Amino acid sequence: MHPTPTSRQIRRWRRNLADERAEAAVYRELAARRTGEEREILLALAEAEKRHQEHWLALLGPHVGRPLRGHWRTRGLGLLARRLGGVFVLALAQQAEARSTYDADVDATAAMAADERIHGEVVRGLATRGRMRMSGTFRAAVFGANDGLVSNLALILGIGASGASQATVLLSGLAGLLAGALSMGAGEYVSIRSQRELLEAANPSPEAAAAIGHLDVDVNELALVYRARGLTAEEAQAHADTVIATFSASTVIAPDGAEGDHEAIGTAFGAAASSFCFFASGALIPVLPYLFGAEGLTAIVVGSGLVGIALCLTGATVGVLSGASPVKRALRQLAIGFGAAGATYALGLVFGAAVG
Structure with a gap:
């Protein structure tokens, strides 16, 4: 049987519960403005915040009382999420996750504290996509x-x-x-x-890619191309063997990640x-x-x-x-x-x- 919580504990638990609800609402608002994978990620974050809510509800028991309003920062973030969305709100959400006090909260579990840190990295990843685009x-x-x-x-x-x-x-x-x-x-x-133009000059030639299908399978210089682009001799040979074995009309000659649309440049x-x-x-x-x-x-x-x-x-x-x-x-x-x-x-x- 748990001891009766003090009034200070009850206030803190209710505040944590309110903040978790407000943070989940922010992620749902952001998810509503997105589609595909980003939407799924944001809804998963909202669900994770719901697990944290259940922890504080269990501690509060009959002392849960009327719902409190979340911290003004989180409420403001929710307002921005409804009106703006985008990388600006995600950047603010990243900072909000970094301000979590669960590491020092004796009533929060280690898993909850770890969740908040990981949530921050998830939001950082989503924000990075937007930062790259803009x-x-x-x-x-x-x-x-x-x-x-x-x-x-x-x-x-x-x-x-x-x-x-x-x-x-x-x-x-x-x-x-x-x-x-x-x-x-x-x-x-x-x-x-x-x-x-300088970066585009480094892109592989389509004519060179078209020649892959005619290379000698036993002796060819395709591995040298990948070595020239930064792979080790072993990595280059392995990649060349894979390309030869899976060659099709859409094959490109650059190693994975070497080509891009230079989105970050604008x-x-x-x-x-x-x-x-x-x-x-x-x-x-x-x-x-x-x-x-x-x-x-x-x-x-x-x-x-x-x-x-x-x-x-x-x-x-x-x-x-x-x-x-x-x-x-x-x-x-x-x-x-x-x-x-x-x-x-x-x-x-x-x-x-x-x-x-």
Whole structure:
């Protein structure tokens, strides 16, 4: 017979039960927005959370009481899952699993603590799929937004500190916005296109694959192809023997995993468009005070404040999607951006004093 639980234990068990219910609801919401294997995985995670609920229900017995609401973070995650879904919510769910306290909870079993760790890795795997799909465009977007914020703020601060008129600062900011956005878009297009062409050049030739069926089974150089692509002599020979034995019209000459569609790189047009749009939107922010008639120190302070907020949001977003601390990434982004802008402002003061 179990001893009567204390009021503190009952509160903690009820809280754990509420959190498990809320987490299961998040996975069901995410599953509702997916099909195929990902849907099955998410529903399996929800079922695992149900097993944890049964543990706390068994401990509570008659003390279960009215259902409590889950932690505000989990409830917020459920709201995002209903509205958004996608890699952003999965990244947040990954962090939520990492915050599990079952390792230190004397009333949670070792299996439950292990479950939470494994759940985190499962969600990490699902989030990684999304990260791979968006990584090329996302990199261009983050780089474009950050560059637009910092470079145009630095440009405006430098020109403003030199004593230039409001009209001059405004025109310089708009010119910097347009020139920078066009340059970033063109640069991303050329960069991604060149990278994809280099990787495509490494793909096996279809003509070489077609020749496999005519190779001498006893003496052939197919194993050399796989050795040239990184396999050991034994692995290459074994793979060559398998390919020869199972040859068909659809056979490819690359070893398993050597070919890919370069999904993580993204498309040249997508990266260019993302970089152009995000650079322009970032570069517009420090110009806004001047567009609304502000000038001098007021425009500098307001513009810098707006850019600071935008830098923090950009850094926090990167932190969430990468599974890192949003606060640390936000502060890092802020320090780098303001450091570059501050240096340009100091140079503007120096040049302004020299000209004066």
